[in-house]
Amino acid sequence: MNTPLSEGFDVSNLSAALLQVVQQEQAEKLEQANKAPVMVRDISNVDGGVIAKFNAKYTTEEALRLSGKYTRQSSGIYLFNGSTSGVAGGHVTENGKFYTFHESxxxxxxxxxxxxxxxxxxxxxxxxxxxxxxxxxxxxDPEGQKQRQFDHVKAKGILTPAPNPGTAPQANLVSxxxxxxxxxxxxxxxxYLVRNLIEVHSLVSIxxxxGQYKSFVAVDFGCCFVSGRSWNGRTVKRGAILYLAGEGRGGIKRRIKAWCIANNLALSDMRGFYLSRNTLMMDGSNIEQIVSEMAGVEVVAIFIDTTARHIPGNENDSRDMGAYINAVDALRSRLGAVAIMVHHTGHxxxxGxxxxxxxxxxxxxxxxxxxxLIFSKTKDAEPPPPMEFKLVSVEIGADEDGEVITSCVPVYGERSERSKSTNFTRxxxxxxxxxxxxxAKENxxxxxxxAGSTEVWREHFYxxxxxEESDVKQExxxxxxxxxxxxxxxxxxxxxxxxxSIVVSEEHQERISTIINLGNISITLQRETGNDGKFPSLFPAV
Structure with a gap:
């Protein structure tokens, strides 16, 4: 008898056991989900027609995709992105509803x-x-909502009276x-700020x-504007920039220095790169001070890194987000600059x-x-093809112990193989x-x-x-x-x-070939063998 790989699995019949357990678990969960009662809400105080229209427009799977909280694993099966187990527990039921086992x-x-x-x-x-x-x-239902708002204001008696038709217009008004x-x-x-890509006086988001190098790209844009160097082969408008950093100011300083070294520029050439000393909330309260401090300076771009760190309210609230955009736009307008915001996606x-x-x-x-880089929204112009880049390490100095300090700069034209790979959990x-x-080792x-041997794969994984975690338990x-x-x-x-044996997909077949060609094999298979010359079973008979 073999010791189980883990509960419910037996190495002696790995393929069948794995597929059977996965399918059985999912079938049991789906059966439970189908029997679950549907959530019923009290809609006596709201317009239930709006909810019905929303559900008519979006399926549960579309809502899940747009929410960014779940990742589709297979047909009707979803994994909550905050899950610690990594096992999918969200199910679309036979009546199109959604049920989740994810307690997180x-x-x-x-x-x-x-x-x-x-x-x-x-x-x-x-x-x-x-x-x-x-x-x-x-x-x-935007038109219906306008009417509902009008009716509400009218009922409260707070409608602003229209001016009398005969009232003369006020003097000195701008047309x-x-x-x-x-x-x-x-x-x-x-x-243009960037030739055929970004117009002046515009609102832009990266x-x-x-962890996908948005700030590296933002700093690269900023350094090009300040120095007048072209960005990825496109001419730019030269001028000063403001970089409002909500975090990581030390890292941004290192990236600017790396950029200067990589582009053979003196550090003094970055005098037009103005980095905020602290977080400046975009609520409109500091616009006058910023404009006053930049008096006499031609600012061509304002970077806000990130939206989450500079919005004074909740980014999910349309009113708070609207107020944030208005404040950014007001600052952009006062300085006559482009506003470039760095913003996170959800799951x-x-x-965004x-x-x-x-x-x-x-x-x-x-x-x-x-x-x-994919230009997913451009006004009045065809978007350019996707632009690939990779980060290149640059030495910028040494610490007190003589250890080299490095940062990175983006180089355009191609991306690393690592960036092309599928998203996996750690x-x-x-x-x-x-x-x-x-x-690669077994060939x-x-x-x-x-293909790789099942037993050896498991041991090497361990x-x-x-x-990376020496005290991890066997279980x-x-x-x-x-x-x-x-x-x-x-x-x-x-x-x-x-x-x-296990065979991986074509993408990883290429990876194995690369390892073999480079001789870059970190695994050593130096276990004792049995009398037959084969590796002994990882699960000896009891």
Whole structure:
């Protein structure tokens, strides 16, 4: 009898056991989800028609995708991005509702199945039902919402009376409109901050997941503007910039120095790069001081890094986000500059986090993810092709112990192989690395593909995990490996699972070839062998 790989798994029949357990678990969860009662809300004080229209427009799966809180693992099965287990526990039921077993999703894991509007309430408005209804009314039925607001104001008796028709206009008023016959006679001219990409006086966002080098790109833009150097082959308008940093000022200073060294510029050439000493909230209260301090300086761009650190309210609240955008726009207008905001995505990495008011206000949106810039929103122009980049390390000095201090600068043209890879959990990434190294070392071929021994893979995974956490418990290792195998099967990283061997997907086949060609194999398979010359079983018979 073999000792189980972990509860419910037996190495002697790994493929069948894995698939059977995964399928059985998901079937049991789906059956429970289908039987769960549907959440019923008290809508006596709101317009229930708005909720019905919202649910008619969005399915639960669309709401999940837009919320950014869940990641689709397979058809109707979702993983909560705050999950610690890494095992998918969200299910779309047979009647189109959504049920979650993820206790870390405290707003939806309540024993009920939910519709799209429930997801909207929970993950856009943190459970605030009234705010969600108001926002949905504006988005789904804008004309109806205007009428409801008008009726409400009228009922309160606070309508502003219209001026008498015979009242003479006030003197010294600037005309609110200009005739087309006047401006069409002018020569058409478009002025750019970055040639054919970013116009002057515009509102721009560099948007992407955390840790995807948005700030490196922002600093690179800023240094190009200050120095007059072209950005990725495009001419720029030269001038001073303001960089409002909400965090990491020390890192930004190092990046500026690295940029100067990489571009053979004197540090004094960065005198026009103005970095905030502390966080300046974008609530309009400090505009006059900023304008006064910059008197006589031509500011071409204002960077705000990040929106989350500079918005005075809740970025999910449309009113707070609207107030933030108004403050940024007011500062931009007073200085005659472009405003470039650095903004995070949620768990849905295709859109910026928070209220839709943010993106609606933008002239240009640059998505920054996996070392690639995608101009996802441009006004009055065709977006350019995606721009790839990679970070290059630059030595900028040494510490008191003589250790080299480095920072990085982006170099455009191609991105690193690492940036092209599939998103895995930390443990899944270790699992893929372990399997690729085992396959490279063993050089075993199955159906013209590299394969790794199941037992050796598991042992090497344990070794790598222990190298980063030496006191990890054996049971924790077993559970982690179990979750890794499940996750890699769901993400199609494992294309063949048998009793003795594992074959990875084409993407990782190339990785194995690279390891073999470079001789970069960190695993050493130096265990004692049995009398038959084979490795002894990791699970000896009891």
């Amino acid at each position: 999703d405290r707003l939806l894991c309540d024993g009920h199945s939910h519709d799209a509007f429930d997801i909207f309430v929970a993950h856009w408005f943190n459970g605030d039902f009234s705010k969600a209804v108001a926002q949905a009314a504006t988005d789904i 609110l409109f200009e005739s087309a016959s006047d401006f069409l006679t002018e020569t058409v001219k478009v002025e 948007t992407g997941p955390s 849905d990495t295709t859109r 986090r928070g209220s839709t008011v943010y993106r609606a206000a933008l002239d240009t949106e640059i998505m920054c993810d996996k070392s690639q 443990h899944e990434a270790i699992g893929i690395r372990a399997l690729c190294e085992v396959a 075993k071929i199955i159906n013209n593909k590299y 070794t790598l995990r222990k190298s 924790a290792l077993k559970k982690a490996f179990q979750n890794v195998v499940k996750g890699l099967i769901i993400k199609d990283a494992l294309v063949q699972v048998s009793t003795d």
